[in-house]
Amino acid sequence: EDVDILHNLAVNSYRFSISWARILPRGRLGGVNSAGIAFYNRLINALLQKGIQPFVTLNHFDIPHELETRYGGWLGAAIREEFEYYSDVCFNAFGDRVRFWTTFNEPNLSTRHQYILGEFPPNHCSPPFGNCSSGDSRREPYAAAHNILLSHAAAVHNYKTNYQAKQGGSIGIVIAVKWYEPLTNSTEDVRAARRALAFEVDWFLDPIFFGDYPREMREILSSNLPKFTPEEKKLLQNNKVDFIGINHYTAIYAKDCIYSPCTLDTYEGNALVYAIGRRNGKIIGKPTALHGYFVVPEAMEKVVMYVNDRYRNTTIYITENGYSQHSDTSMEDLINDVERVNYMHDYLKYLSSAIRKGANVGGYFAWSIVDNFEWVYGYTVKFGLYQVDFDTQERIPRMSAKWYRDFLTSSSLTDGLQVRSRRADS
Numbered sequence: 001e002d003v004d005i006l007h008n009l010a011v012n013s014y015r016f017s018i019s020w021a022r023i024l025p026r027g028r029l030g031g032v033n034s035a036g037i038a039f040y041n042r043l044i045n046a047l048l049q050k051g052i053q054p055f056v057t058l059n060h061f062d063i064p065h066e067l068e069t070r071y072g073g074w075l076g077a078a079i080r081e082e083f084e085y086y087s088d089v090c091f092n093a094f095g096d097r098v099r100f101w102t103t104f105n106e107p108n109l110s111t112r113h114q115y116i117l118g119e120f121p122p123n124h125c126s127p128p129f130g131n132c133s134s135g136d137s138r139r140e141p142y143a144a145a146h147n148i149l150l151s152h153a154a155a156v157h158n159y160k161t162n163y164q165a166k167q168g169g170s171i172g173i174v175i176a177v178k179w180y181e182p183l184t185n186s187t188e189d190v191r192a193a194r195r196a197l198a199f200e201v202d203w204f205l206d207p208i209f210f211g212d213y214p215r216e217m218r219e220i221l222s223s224n225l226p227k228f229t230p231e232e233k234k235l236l237q238n239n240k241v242d243f244i245g246i247n248h249y250t251a252i253y254a255k256d257c258i259y260s261p262c263t264l265d266t267y268e269g270n271a272l273v274y275a276i277g278r279r280n281g282k283i284i285g286k287p288t289a290l291h292g293y294f295v296v297p298e299a300m301e302k303v304v305m306y307v308n309d310r311y312r313n314t315t316i317y318i319t320e321n322g323y324s325q326h327s328d329t330s331m332e333d334l335i336n337d338v339e340r341v342n343y344m345h346d347y348l349k350y351l352s353s354a355i356r357k358g359a360n361v362g363g364y365f366a367w368s369i370v371d372n373f374e375w376v377y378g379y380t381v382k383f384g385l386y387q388v389d390f391d392t393q394e395r396i397p398r399m400s401a402k403w404y405r406d407f408l409t410s411s412s413l414t415d416g417l418q419v420r421s422r423r424a425d426s
């Protein structure tokens, strides 16, 4: 039914992730769960029958529980071999039909929620970030990220060596990219915004493209930041991604915390930056249902140009972009979601502007087709173009679903928005 919905919406690609635990419930030392393989085979085949390209993520936050018990999850170096094995099972089982792979979804966001703030499992943190039963908010996120980067490199190496030539697909990684605008035009705040971006984007993409962490991180984190051996640098640089996925939702002001005092217990704390939604009392953009996420459409162009310029014109896919509503919104407003229509329209307008300036953008994915389980917020935050009645599983198209279908199927729009649907494989 959902594949029919996608077909009626006229999209040409669908992004989803595979649950590692559904394929390998106990990791590589346990067996492959054939029911899990069969489930994704049915989904992939149903999509292809409708001419929809599957765009597949291997890891979207969750891991088999046994790997947490056995290795301490991403903190243990042994998880790299586990991920390489898991990715191999997936390339083998699904790679004959999948043209687009990504290794990780937003590891730059998940490691911070897991190991700095302690909000996501395994809930590790230390003061001043929080009081967790274990953790080290200044060291662990970087240790976990290091193992993720090397797991990524191992999977990309395996795909490029053993699968790419015969299967003909491409492989990338998805990074969450929040845009940071300097709070004031002081040199300190301008540097703070640049630094926040380095701790957001360059943290993962610099090692992948240039073989090492950015200078800002090496200076500030010193011995808390792991080091790559010469062989690891080579592994990273020799196995560049074919494309970069960007999940972009919002922008926020960055205030310097090196030359002026701040509370440093936030998401940007380790970068010595304080992020704030207001400048002189004026909010950066309309708030959404997700705390700290504001509507700032022009930031779409800025993040795309930044990534395009720094990472040498590598193809960019916008792998997520979307607008959230509170579940306590009235039924009428949930369905007549004009704010979501405006959000998508305006963000797409700035994406088209980036394309006109030369950015190499291969496609755009709306988040999300249906209301999703929003992690720690559960069902209280709604992102769907289709509303879901969770008692009956009924899907109800919102205004945004109709708008998006019209946008994708009309060859031009009268109001100057000139983005067209692009084929994911072009």
Ligand SMILES: O=C(/C=C/c1ccc(O)cc1)O[C@@H]1O[C@H](CO)[C@@H](O)[C@H](O)[C@H]1O
Residues within 6 Å of the ligand: 105, 106, 109, 113, 176, 247, 290, 291, 320, 367, 372, 373, 374, 375, 376, 383
């Ligand atoms: O998962 C996040 C964001 C999580 C978060 C934000 C704010 C907090 O306070 C806590 C968690 O990013 C992406 O954005 C979406 C819409 O959020 C999620 O539904 C996707 O699963 C994910 O890839």
